[in-house]
Amino acid sequence: MDFEYTREEEAFRQEVRDFLDENLPPREQRGSDFMENWLARVREKRWVGFSWPREVGGGGGDIMSQVILKEEMAARRAPPLGTCMMGLAWVGPGIIQYGTDEQKARFIPDILDSKYHWCTGYSEPNVGSDLAALQCKALRDGDHYVINGTKIWTTLAPIASWISMLVRTDNFGSEEAKHEGITALLVKLDAPGIEIRPIENMAGQRAFAQIFFDNVRVPVANRLGDEGKGWAVTISSLANERSSIGEVTAMYSKLESLKELVRRTTRNGKPLSDKPSVRRELARFEAKIEAMRLNGLRYLTRQIRGQPLSSETSVNKLHRADLEVEMGDFAVSILGQAGNQTRRQEGAVDNGSWAADALGWPSVVIGGGTPNIQKNIIAERILKLPKD
Amino acid sequence: MNFGFTEEQELLREQVRKFLEERCPTSTVRSIMNSDAGYSSEHWSQMAALGWLGLMIDESHEGVGLGWIDLIVVLEEMGRSLCPTPFVSHCLTASTLCELGNEEQKKTCLPGLASGDTIGTIAVLDIPDDPIADNLTLQASADPGGIILTGTKPFVTDAGSADLFLVAYRHANKPGLAIVRRQDDGVSASSTATMDLTKRTGTLTLENVKVPAAQLIPMTEAQLIRLLDKGVVAVTAEMVGAAEAIIEMTTSYARERIQFGHPIGKYQGVKHRLAEMYVDVESFKSLAYFAAWCVDEDPDQLPRAASLAKAYASDAFAQMGIDGVQLHGAIGFTQEYDIQLYLKRSKWARPMFGDADYHYERVAALTL
Ligand SMILES: Cc1cc2nc3c(=O)[nH]c(=O)nc-3n(C[C@H](O)[C@H](O)[C@H](O)COP(=O)(O)OP(=O)(O)OC[C@H]3O[C@@H](n4cnc5c(N)ncnc54)[C@H](O)[C@@H]3O)c2cc1C
Numbered sequence: 001m002d003f004e005y006t007r008e009e010e011a012f013r014q015e016v017r018d019f020l021d022e023n024l025p026p027r028e029q030r031g032s033d034f035m036e037n038w039l040a041r042v043r044e045k046r047w048v049g050f051s052w053p054r055e056v057g058g059g060g061g062d063i064m065s066q067v068i069l070k071e072e073m074a075a076r077r078a079p080p081l082g083t084c085m086m087g088l089a090w091v092g093p094g095i096i097q098y099g100t101d102e103q104k105a106r107f108i109p110d111i112l113d114s115k116y117h118w119c120t121g122y123s124e125p126n127v128g129s130d131l132a133a134l135q136c137k138a139l140r141d142g143d144h145y146v147i148n149g150t151k152i153w154t155t156l157a158p159i160a161s162w163i164s165m166l167v168r169t170d171n172f173g174s175e176e177a178k179h180e181g182i183t184a185l186l187v188k189l190d191a192p193g194i195e196i197r198p199i200e201n202m203a204g205q206r207a208f209a210q211i212f213f214d215n216v217r218v219p220v221a222n223r224l225g226d227e228g229k230g231w232a233v234t235i236s237s238l239a240n241e242r243s244s245i246g247e248v249t250a251m252y253s254k255l256e257s258l259k260e261l262v263r264r265t266t267r268n269g270k271p272l273s274d275k276p277s278v279r280r281e282l283a284r285f286e287a288k289i290e291a292m293r294l295n296g297l298r299y300l301t302r303q304i305r306g307q308p309l310s311s312e313t314s315v316n317k318l319h320r321a322d323l324e325v326e327m328g329d330f331a332v333s334i335l336g337q338a339g340n341q342t343r344r345q346e347g348a349v350d351n352g353s354w355a356a357d358a359l360g361w362p363s364v365v366i367g368g369g370t371p372n373i374q375k376n377i378i379a380e381r382i383l384k385l386p387k388d
Numbered sequence: 389m390n391f392g393f394t395e396e397q398e399l400l401r402e403q404v405r406k407f408l409e410e411r412c413p414t415s416t417v418r419s420i421m422n423s424d425a426g427y428s429s430e431h432w433s434q435m436a437a438l439g440w441l442g443l444m445i446d447e448s449h450e451g452v453g454l455g456w457i458d459l460i461v462v463l464e465e466m467g468r469s470l471c472p473t474p475f476v477s478h479c480l481t482a483s484t485l486c487e488l489g490n491e492e493q494k495k496t497c498l499p500g501l502a503s504g505d506t507i508g509t510i511a512v513l514d515i516p517d518d519p520i521a522d523n524l525t526l527q528a529s530a531d532p533g534g535i536i537l538t539g540t541k542p543f544v545t546d547a548g549s550a551d552l553f554l555v556a557y558r559h560a561n562k563p564g565l566a567i568v569r570r571q572d573d574g575v576s577a578s579s580t581a582t583m584d585l586t587k588r589t590g591t592l593t594l595e596n597v598k599v600p601a602a603q604l605i606p607m608t609e610a611q612l613i614r615l616l617d618k619g620v621v622a623v624t625a626e627m628v629g630a631a632e633a634i635i636e637m638t639t640s641y642a643r644e645r646i647q648f649g650h651p652i653g654k655y656q657g658v659k660h661r662l663a664e665m666y667v668d669v670e671s672f673k674s675l676a677y678f679a680a681w682c683v684d685e686d687p688d689q690l691p692r693a694a695s696l697a698k699a700y701a702s703d704a705f706a707q708m709g710i711d712g713v714q715l716h717g718a719i720g721f722t723q724e725y726d727i728q729l730y731l732k733r734s735k736w737a738r739p740m741f742g743d744a745d746y747h748y749e750r751v752a753a754l755t756l
Binding site: 011063067088263282300304315378385 | 390635
């Protein structure tokens with residue numbers, strides 16, 4: 001057991017730090033062209049698609065260096081390495097693993113260059129946690145598929161150019177064989193027959209939408225993987241969303257801002273940082289975040305040693321979901337009525353950012369598979385309890 | 389970066405687990421815990437022969453010369469089996485002597501501890517339970533060539549079986565440890581069984597005990613706290629193994645017990661609670677491993693790391709003890725069924741070297 005880094009790893013960490021010193025000025029000194037320059041500079045470094053093979057334009061980086069990169073970026077609250085978030089997170093990895101050479105050449109460079117947004121079309125009005133029961137259908141017509149149906153909660157749909165979606169091409173209405181007959185398609189969102197209706201969430205944002213497909217024709221060449229085998233494509237590309245290292249650093253910095261808040265806030269004339277319940281709660285957050293960090297390192301070690309993981313990542317997902325809710329709510333709960341002020345109110349504490357935090361958790365808690373589903377995964381795959 | 393055990397450590401784990409499965413199944417645990425001694429001298433000499441009693445004692449003093457990361461592998465397995473043994477106390481004694489004793493003291497004490505001929509324990513706090521320096525109050529009085537100790541130490545783990553005590557005292561405003569033997573004049577130790585019969589505690593009474601200077605180990609407040617932090621780590625490592633045993637017993641029961649036509653493990657009220665237990669144990673296990681690593685490799689980080697681990701474990705393990713019984717139904721409430729032994733262990737472990745309230749507050753004091 002050791003928590004040291006090799007000399008090469010330390011050198012890489014230093015390289016990232018030097019890069020950030022040079023290219024990440026404090027917020028108030030950033031000009032209007034900052035983001036454009038940032039994206040170009042990280043692209044030059046080949047840090048976008050860091051772990052992707054070099055042949056497709058990625059960085060070919062190993063796991064440890066990726067962890068270091070994420071850690072350093074999160075510690076400095078650096079902007080993302082690209083704006084094509086879903087492309088970088090799983091659409092790209094899916095195309096690299098299952099795509100044809102033509103698809104790789106067509107899509108991967110654009111993802112790396114943040115040319116446009118991708119969105120992900122899995123959920124439907126009647127299909128959420130039980131994703132394999134999806135109904136949106138696509139029938140073959142010559143060298144095209146014709147899609148009819150609807151997708152919902154599609155994040156980024158209002159601004160995206162492409163959607164990576166799952167459709168049913170076979171086994172309609174079959175509960176037993178629902179995992180078969182699902183096909184993955186890459187669809188351009190300006191195709192005739194597509195209508196996108198944004199949905200406002202409780203925080204007042206219109207980041208997701210419902211999409212309607214009315215006889216939308218998609219070339220067969222845009223199919224990802226084999227017909228009817230879309231389930232496997234989905235499972236393995238979602239598996240790319242693994243290491244929680246970057247998240248841990250971000251949660252530590254959130255914890256720091258909560259500590260800073262309780263030090264400068266008084267109640268009945270005394271700082272909140274003196275209040276036992278406040279102190280205990282913050283320390284409890286710290287124990288969970290530190291546990292996430294160390295769980296992550298333990299699982300990472302197993303990965304590096306080539307020992308297969310089961311569904312251990314659900315452990316940190318559950319912690320993350322709890323913390324997202326608890327930490328998001330903590331500030332508003334200790335601030336009393338002032339905590340409920342939003343940014344629309346003049347003089348709101350910290351510009352109403354705490355109230356916004358208290359409304360942001362569903363993206364993490366519901367969006368990435370609900371806690372109940374994570375618990376089923378642990379109970380069934382790790383503890384080998386019967387399926388329900 | 390490598391947060392995993394070596395092949396040797398995994399082999400050690402295998403060895404300990406196999407030994408305990410064969411020699412200390414719960415039927416044996418029960419007969420030992422109901423005996424007067426509260427531990428098995430047969431196990432003790434076997435453990436000595438396997439080198440576990442001298443695990444952390446260096447080779448020049450007839451030990452094996454391993455460290456805390458190796459030790460927690462053994463402790464985890466001891467916790468899993470509930471083996472009644474003064475092992476934890478013994479290891480804390482040996483580790484403290486190795487670290488703070490002078491060469492003469494090491495030469496006289498360590499070989500006996502390594503061979504198991506001597507059983508050691510520590511008697512530190514006069515006021516239970518929070519492991520803070522202020523709770524050491526025993527004042528020594530001066531004596532030509534040494535000190536005199538008069539007082540009682542409450543809740544001394546394994547007081548009844550120990551031959552050698554490291555007794556903490558204060559003299560001239562400084563803390564110290566006195567090496568005291570059971571047979572020394574004025575020393576008496578009682579043994580009592582509490583709720584968890586697999587762990588014995590007792591009172592150490594000292595009446596005009598003369599301790600010569602050669603038997604005194606001077607110590608700083610920081611060293612005192614470090615000694616207590618080692619206790620925190622050792623107890624938490626045992627909690628990891630015991631908590632895993634609760635999950636194992638309860639999941640296998642949940643796979644077999646049929647109600648409403650299905651194994652109860654199919655129902656989410658049961659399976660989700662088990663999944664939550666898994667999340668908790670994975671987490672305080674990681675925290676405990678890291679704290680153990682800090683003991684030898686990064687002492688500055690030890691206070692925070694040890695407190696995070698024990699705080700998390702104290703709350704989580706106590707709840708697991710209760711829910712383990714509850715998820716078994718009435719059978720879990722019976723004396724005959726083993727799950728209740730783990731509930732009792734969770735009660736024992738919770739306050740040992742500080743409960744969750746204490747350790748969370750300590751984290752807050754360190755970081756807020
Ligand atoms: C902010 C946000 C962004 C999203 N972005 C996208 C996106 O970009 N693309 C996309 O396709 N989808 C997206 N989603 C949808 C998301 O994947 C689903 O919300 C999620 O899978 C849950 O499905 P559902 O909302 O239909 O809830 P349901 O599955 O209907 O669940 C409702 C409740 O029932 C519980 N439940 C369901 N099944 C079980 C069970 N077997 N056992 C116990 N409890 C159960 C759930 O835990 C939940 O509490 C997004 C959601 C959110 C909130």
